Amino acid sequence: MKSAPAILSGMWRKAAVIWALLTLILAATVTAAYLDLGDFKLPVALAFAVMKAALVIVLFMELPLTRASTRLLMLTGLLFVLVLFGLTFADRLTRPDQPASFDARATFPQDR
């Protein structure tokens, strides 16, 4: 049986290690934003965001420790997001021309 102070310092240490990792990835994210990555700038930034989110969801929110029904629920939410993005971009990227109402210059005439 560990003593109370040992358990307490263990908790703070665990949180500090995860936080240090998150901060390190944040530093990498900001550094990468200033590198000349061309078209890969946003994908790289989002990849770092996914890493940070994964650390928070797995270690702080403890999603893997929940019951299967809870994990299934979260996957259902993500599935709907994928369907939303998938169907929208399937249309957007394969449509040769835009309806006039989709053009921001029509909605915001001041947007030159």
Added chain:
Amino acid sequence: MTNASALNPPFDTLPQQRQAATLGIWIFLATEVVFFSGMFLGYSLYRQQYSAGFTAAGAHTDILVGTVNTFLLLVSSATMAVAVWAGRQGFRRTVLAGLVLTAGFGTAFMVLKAIEYHDDFSQHLIPGAADFPIARPGAQLFFSYYWIMTAVHAVHLTVGVTAVSITAWRLARGSLVWRDTAFLHVLALYWHLIDVIWIFLFPLFYLLGR
């Protein structure tokens, strides 16, 4: 604190009650993810169409404030996690310290965001403003999404800071059943989700055009 007061109808056992509370908050979080993804989708569509305008507009947000705020929310998630872990072991003072620190970091985020909003206003970075400073197609759309998404996030954070503060106050007064319930864990899950959403807002609004 006795188990009798922690257990509420219609539940038969505390584990059953904890599992139901955890499932309930995850259902809510899933709806939040879908809710925010509508806005992320709008942003993505317009970024794809006006990528040059979005890059030009992205250079006008304050990367220092954005980075410090991301840092603050990451720290607050760590202190919130400590509050939950301490709660499971029965360390009341550490729970209280974790909650107070979390609310403090959340408040610091809001103060910085308010200063940033004020700066954005004084630079006329408002969609539809006659003297909007960036003359590129899509730049105003970028700022439409900037205002809406950061404001909706700020509303969530305000709710979070309020909930964490009330919880800390009730814990200090001794009127909170925190030992055998999922109360702290559920509160923390909401807090962490606000952090996760910000983690994705940060690259979209602060890192373009650097």
